[in-house]
Amino acid sequence: MELGNSSALQQELLDWCNDALVQPDNALLLLDVPADVDIAFIESTMETVKIFGRVRVRSSKEGPAKTSLLVLCECREKIDPSRVPADVLPKDGDPAWKIVVVRDKEPAPDDFSAKLRKLLQDEGKSMTDVQALLSPLPTSSPEAVIRAVGELLEKTTKRSSDSTDYKRLRVFSGVVPTPAGEETMENWIEQAKLMKAESDCAEKEKRKRIVESLKGPALEIIKAVRLSNGDASASEYLVALESEFGTSESGEDLYFAFRFLRQNSGEALSEFLRRMEKSLTKVVQRGGLQPAQVDRVRIEQLLRGAVESDLMLLKLRLRERKESPPTFLKLLNEIREEEENEVARCKLDATVKPVIPKASPTPKPTEIQALKAEVKELRAKLEESRKAPALPEAPEQKAKMTSESAEARIDPE
Known part of the structure; x- marks a missing residue:
């Protein structure tokens, strides 16, 4: 079976578009892309196919071989599956990259696997969930598959019945400036994306949660989407709202x-x-x-x-x-x-305050004048003591000094 026509890869592309909020009609999946190739080279190579228009790489992950990648690309133009080539040849001579796009093919009435995939998609599940239920079973007989699908749908129905116990999205109308009690576009779209990614409820329940939080111009946009596509997913609701009320900047x-x-x-x-x-x-x-x-x-x-x-x-x-x-x-x-x-x-x-020493008080003018007068008086007394004549020595003191001088001359000691 050709890789480009593999139903598993078709489902892989649809699931990936759902997670990355990419319109499936504008998406393509590349196979066998070398792991070391630059994103700019991938985009320029895909833009050589004129029917794609401008191409942007939205995500990538490891392929079947560790040296190759699976790459999700988004095209500006809506893709016509009948005109898409099976592969594209890079300019540097590497092996061709195979291309997978969404094929508008209705399942045959007796195609059980196609019906099963559509049922699981509507319930927000994948074949992996069925395989997880089949793994403990010794064989994968038709009875086992039917029993596993029944158990999966029972769990899904139970979760849907318990879906009332969730925090509702706040009201969003798209009116600017944002009215009191409503959410801005940026905050509301982030909450809605988290709800869609984290909630285990069915796709129908996710759409219901989004619609019940809208009013005014925002609700009119969703009505238009449902009128043009009655099976539009919750992701398509969010893409339509973001393109209408979000920023137009690239x-x-x-x-x-x-x-x-x-x-x-x-x-x-x-x-x-x-x-x-x-x-x-x-x-x-x-x-x-x-x-x-x-x-x-x-x-x-x-x-x-x-x-x-x-x-x-x-x-x-x-x-x-x-x-x-x-x-x-x-x-x-x-x-x-x-x-x-x-x-x-x-x-x-x-808490640790520095101790600042107190400054000395400034003396008063009267105190300064008194100190100056006292200093002047002391200077005058000092001058008078210097000018006074020396006092004569007393006779007793003079006789004593003469005797001591004579004894000093006699005694050699």
């Missing part, structure tokens, strides 16, 4: 805006990092940056834009860690700990 424009982010005066480093991460997430979602490059780009922009926290950046030694950058959560935790230590040091410095 991934490249958002990336340049991210590179110009700077720390505001008085803004904590942790707050600046969270603001950066919000912008960086948009860049990745719009295809302006590959997920594998996120950690390195984040730390580079933090070093460039944190103009108010140079000392803290030195303490965290972020420049030395650019080659093996930490994840967002680890980096945020390190910064928060350093900020808490800085606050503790400031509190300690505030």
Whole structure:
């Protein structure tokens, strides 16, 4: 069987589009792509096929061989399966890359496997879930398959019945400015994507959760989507809302805006990092940056834009860690700990107050005049004592000095 016509690869492409929020009609799957090839080379090679128009690589993962990749691409133009070639030949002479697209083929009435796949898709499940239930069984007989599917649908039905115990999405209308009690477009779309990715309920229940949180212009968009495609998925609902109410900037424009982010005066480093991460997430979602490059780009922009926290950046030694950058959560935790230590040091410095010696009181003018008069009087007395004549020696003192002088001359000692 040709790889391009494999039903397993068709289902792989559909599941991948569902996870990456890519329209299946604009998506294609590449096989046998070398693991060391650049993304820009993949995009330029696929754009040589004129029917694809502009092509962007949305994701990739390891293929059947460790040296090859499976690559998910999104085309600007809607793909016509009848005009898609089976493969494309790279310019550098490497082996051809096989192409898989969604084929608009209705299953035959007796095609049990096709019906089973459609049933599982409607319930938000895949063949992997069925295989997990079949793995303990010794054989995969038709009875075993039917029993496994029945158990899977029973679990799905039970989860759907318990789906009322979830946190509802907040109301979103698309009105600008955002009315009180409603959510902004950015916050609402992030919550809706998390609900879709994390919830185990069926696809029908996910669509219901999205619709019940909408009103006004946003609800009108979904009505138009359902009118044109009654089987539209929850992912298609979100893509339609994001294209209508989201930013029209491309991934490249958002990336340049991210590179110009700077720390505001008085803004904590942790707050600046969270603001950066919000912008960086948009860049990745719009295809302006590959997920594998996120950690390195984040730390580079933090070093460039944190103009108010140079000392803290030195303490965290972020420049030395650019080659093996930490994840967002680890980096945020390190910064928060350093900020808490800085606050503790400031509190300690505030409790130890320096002892300032009291300044001597300034003498009054009257005291200064009195001291000057006293000094003048002392100087006058000193001058008078110097001018007075020497007193004559007493006779007794003079006779004593003469006797001592004579004894000194007689005694050699």
